[in-house]
Amino acid sequence: MGNGITDIRGIRVGHYTDLNGITGCTVVLCPQGAVAGVDVRGSAPGTRETDLMRPTRLVQEVHAVLLAGGSAFGLDAAGGVMRFLEERGIGFDTGVARVPIVPAAVLFDLTIGSPSARPNAAAGYAACEAATDGPVAEGSVGAGTGATVGKLLGPFYATKSGVGTASIHLGPIIVAALVAVNAFGDVVDPQTGQILAGTRDPQSGRFLDTMQALRHGLAGAARGFPATNTTIGVVATNARLSKEEANKMAQMAHDGLARTIRPIHTMWDGDAIFALATGEAEERPDVSILGAFAAEAMAEAVVRAVTRASSLGGIPAPGDLGSVGG
Numbered sequence: 001m002g003n004g005i006t007d008i009r010g011i012r013v014g015h016y017t018d019l020n021g022i023t024g025c026t027v028v029l030c031p032q033g034a035v036a037g038v039d040v041r042g043s044a045p046g047t048r049e050t051d052l053m054r055p056t057r058l059v060q061e062v063h064a065v066l067l068a069g070g071s072a073f074g075l076d077a078a079g080g081v082m083r084f085l086e087e088r089g090i091g092f093d094t095g096v097a098r099v100p101i102v103p104a105a106v107l108f109d110l111t112i113g114s115p116s117a118r119p120n121a122a123a124g125y126a127a128c129e130a131a132t133d134g135p136v137a138e139g140s141v142g143a144g145t146g147a148t149v150g151k152l153l154g155p156f157y158a159t160k161s162g163v164g165t166a167s168i169h170l171g172p173i174i175v176a177a178l179v180a181v182n183a184f185g186d187v188v189d190p191q192t193g194q195i196l197a198g199t200r201d202p203q204s205g206r207f208l209d210t211m212q213a214l215r216h217g218l219a220g221a222a223r224g225f226p227a228t229n230t231t232i233g234v235v236a237t238n239a240r241l242s243k244e245e246a247n248k249m250a251q252m253a254h255d256g257l258a259r260t261i262r263p264i265h266t267m268w269d270g271d272a273i274f275a276l277a278t279g280e281a282e283e284r285p286d287v288s289i290l291g292a293f294a295a296e297a298m299a300e301a302v303v304r305a306v307t308r309a310s311s312l313g314g315i316p317a318p319g320d321l322g323s324v325g326g
Contacts, residue, residue, distance in 0.1 A: 004136040004165035005176040008238045010034075010278045013178065014131030015142030015163075016077075016124070021117020022313045023109050025068035025077045026142030026163060027127040028178060028234050031090045033061035034276040037246030038103065041254050041264075042230060042271030046072045046106040050272075055243045059101055063090050064128075065274045066104035067143040067180050067232050070118030074106040080124025105272040107182040107230040109146025111155040112313040136165045136178065139308035140317070143180035143232070148315055149261075149306065150186050150198030151229060151268075152210045159197040159207075160317040161187070164305030166297045172238075172281050175290055177253065177297035179233030181305040183261045184268045186210045190259040190299050197306040197318045205321070211262050230270035231257055233301065235294040241277035245287040250275035252291025256298025273298070 006013055010032050017024040038053045048066075052059045064081050068074035082100045085091060091098030110118075127142065140147070144162030151158045161183075167176035181187065186198025186207065195207040235253040253273045257264045265271055275294070309317040 003167055005167065005178040005236055006133045006136055007167040008174050008176055008236050008278060009280050011236060012131040012133045013136045014127040015137055016119060016127040017141045017145050018117055022113025022146045023069035023117050023119060024142045024145035025066060025074060025119040025123050025127050026180065027081055027124065027131060028065045029128060029131050030276055030278060031063055031085065033063060034278045035060060035241050035243055035246050036062040037243060037250045037275040038272065039247065039250040039254060040272040042269035043267040045270035045272050046075065047104065047272055048075050048078055049101065049103040053103060055247060059092055060243065062101040062103055064102045065234050066102055066124060068104065068106045068119045069109040069143055069146045071106055071108045071110055073118035075104055076121055077119040077124030078102045078104040080121035081128055084125050084128035103274060105232040107143065107147060107180055107232055108228045109182065111228065112146045112148060112315060138162065138164050138304055140310040140312055144305060147180055147182040149181060149183045150210060151184050152199040152213055157200045157202060158315055159200060160309045160311055160315045161197060161306045162309040164301040164308065166300035166304060168293045168297050170293065173283055173285055175237045175293040175297055177233060177235045177294065177301040179231060179298060179301045179305055181231050181302050182229055183231050183264065184229040184266050185261045185263045187260055187302060187306045188262055189303065196303065229268050231261060232272050233298060234274045234276060235298060236276040237290055238278050238281040239290060240279040240282055240284045241287065246275040246277050248287050249291045249294050253294040253298045255295035257302065259299045260302040
C-alpha cells in the first residue's frame with residue numbers, strides 16, 4: 001500500500017507541474033464513476049460543478065475531481081480532463097453524447113512564480129495522461145506547486161507547502177485523503193500543537209504564530225492580502241455511500257483541517273473538500289465512522305503536504321529552515 005488515496009481501487013492520480021511558472025494541477029480520476037459530495041467552508045472559493053453534487057440533483061456520480069492553481073483561471077484545466085475522459089467514452093449518458101462530470105476547485109498561487117502562468121486545458125489533459133494507481137507524488141507538485149502557508153504578513157514571509165495524501169484501513173474499508181494546502185494560517189502538528197509551517201517573523205526568521213499575532217493586534221495586516229489563500233482536497237472511500245452520506249463525509253473531513261491549520265475557514269480562504277465513494281467494497285458502514293476517519297486522514301495529509309514541500313520562488317520549505325523555523 002502506498003499510504004495514499006490510490007490505495008482505493010479504481011482511483012488514479014496525476015499531476016501537471018510547471019516549475020517555471022510555479023503552478024500546476026492535480027486530477028483524481030475515477031473513470032468507473034463514484035458517488036460524490038462536497039463541502040465548501042472558506043469564504044473565497046473558486047469552484048466548478050459543485051451544485052450538481054447536492055443530494056437533490058439528478059447526476060449521481062462524477063468521473064474525476066480537479067484541483068488546480070492559477071486562481072479562477074485554473075478552472076480551465078477541467079476542460080482538458082473532460083476531453084481526456086470523453087475520448088475514452090466516459091461520462092454521463094445524455095443519449096446523444098457522454099458528458100464527463102468533473103467538479104473542480106482552485107487555489108490562488110499568482111504571487112509566486114509568474115502571475116500569467118495558469119493551468120489550462122492542456123495542463124488538465126497532461127495530468128490525466130500522467131495519472132497512475134501507484135504511490136502519489138507529494139510536496140511541491142501538481143496543484144501544490146505554488147502553494148504556501150502562513151500569509152499574515154503577505155506572501156514574502158510565508159512558508160512553502162504542497163500536496164499531501166494519506167489513507168486509513170479499517171479492515172476491508174479504506175478512507176483516504178489528498179489535499180493541496182495553500183492556507184492563510186499556520187500548519188501545526190495535531191498531536192503537539194507545534195508549528196510546522198507558517199508566517200515567518202521578519203526579524204528572527206522563526207515562525208510568528210499567526211493566532212498569537214492576531215491576538216496581539218496584527219489583524220489589520222491581513223486585510224492587505226484578501227482572497228489569496230485556499231486549501232482544497234478530496235476524501236475518498238471504497239465503501240458504498242449515498243449522495244447524502246458523501247456530503248456528510250466531506251463535511252466531517254473539514255475537522256482534519258481545523259486540527260492542523262490555524263486559523264482555517266477565514267474570509268481570506270476558499271477551503272473546499274470533495275468526497276468520493278467508489279462502492280467497490282460493497283459494505284455500507286456508518287457514515288459517522290467514515291467521516292471521523294476521513295478527518296484523521298485529512299489531518300495527516302495536511303502535515304505531509306508541508307513536510308514534503310520544496311523551496312520554490314524564493315519561499316523556503318520547512319525542511320530548509322532548519323532550527324531557524326522552530
